[in-house]
Amino acid sequence: MKLKDFKKKMQKNVFTTAQAHVIAFRDNPKLINLQLHQWKKSGDVVQLKRGVFMFADSKPVIAEIAGSLCSPCYFSLEYALSLYGIMPEAVFSYTLVTTKKTQQFKTPVGNFIYQSIKKEAFTGFDVKTLIADPEKALVDYFYLNSSRLGANEIFWEESRLNGSELDFSKVFYYAKLFKSGKLITLLKDFKNYAKT
Numbered sequence: 001m002k003l004k005d006f007k008k009k010m011q012k013n014v015f016t017t018a019q020a021h022v023i024a025f026r027d028n029p030k031l032i033n034l035q036l037h038q039w040k041k042s043g044d045v046v047q048l049k050r051g052v053f054m055f056a057d058s059k060p061v062i063a064e065i066a067g068s069l070c071s072p073c074y075f076s077l078e079y080a081l082s083l084y085g086i087m088p089e090a091v092f093s094y095t096l097v098t099t100k101k102t103q104q105f106k107t108p109v110g111n112f113i114y115q116s117i118k119k120e121a122f123t124g125f126d127v128k129t130l131i132a133d134p135e136k137a138l139v140d141y142f143y144l145n146s147s148r149l150g151a152n153e154i155f156w157e158e159s160r161l162n163g164s165e166l167d168f169s170k171v172f173y174y175a176k177l178f179k180s181g182k183l184i185t186l187l188k189d190f191k192n193y194a195k196t
Helices: 003-010 017-023 029-042 062-069 077-083 134-144 153-159 168-176 181-195
Strands: 014-016 045-049 052-055 073-075 094-098 103-107 110-116
Touching (some): 003 017, 014 062, 045 062, 045 103, 073 077, 077 094, 134 168, 153 181
Antiparallel strands (some): 045 052
16 A cells, blocks of 8 residues: 555544554555554654654654553643643653553654553543643642652752642642542642742
């Protein structure tokens, strides 16, 4: 199958080997695998991880790539906190949470870091963009980093986290989903700091 025909049939920028087999169902699966290998070699497709590809000349939405690498997931933690201006530092990796195991993928598009949280707390994000609410991103960050966070004013000043615009009723709603006393304590202390 020609690349042009394959792209027309695929109708998406990021795809799996299994999806390629379905699209080119008349061809032998081994031939499809060989064709993908040749397109990869010629630079027409880019391998994001084993069994996941994107067309080299496409501009996929970053959420499409993230969901293809590991699903379910949503953007949170440092990446989302930086987007919202809560964390002032620039972030050079895409940080996400998932209900699957913690893992990382280095791709030509960027570094994707997935951290595992419990299913009960997997909420608080936009289903189209896969970006967490600012309050949920903060709670995820505190939960996954609670061992290195300190509950005192000096620590919060040095962390430079800006919580002045956060809705703390939402923060504590999301925090309760984790059922962690330490998390609630940290967030209460951060709230006191943010409000001053």
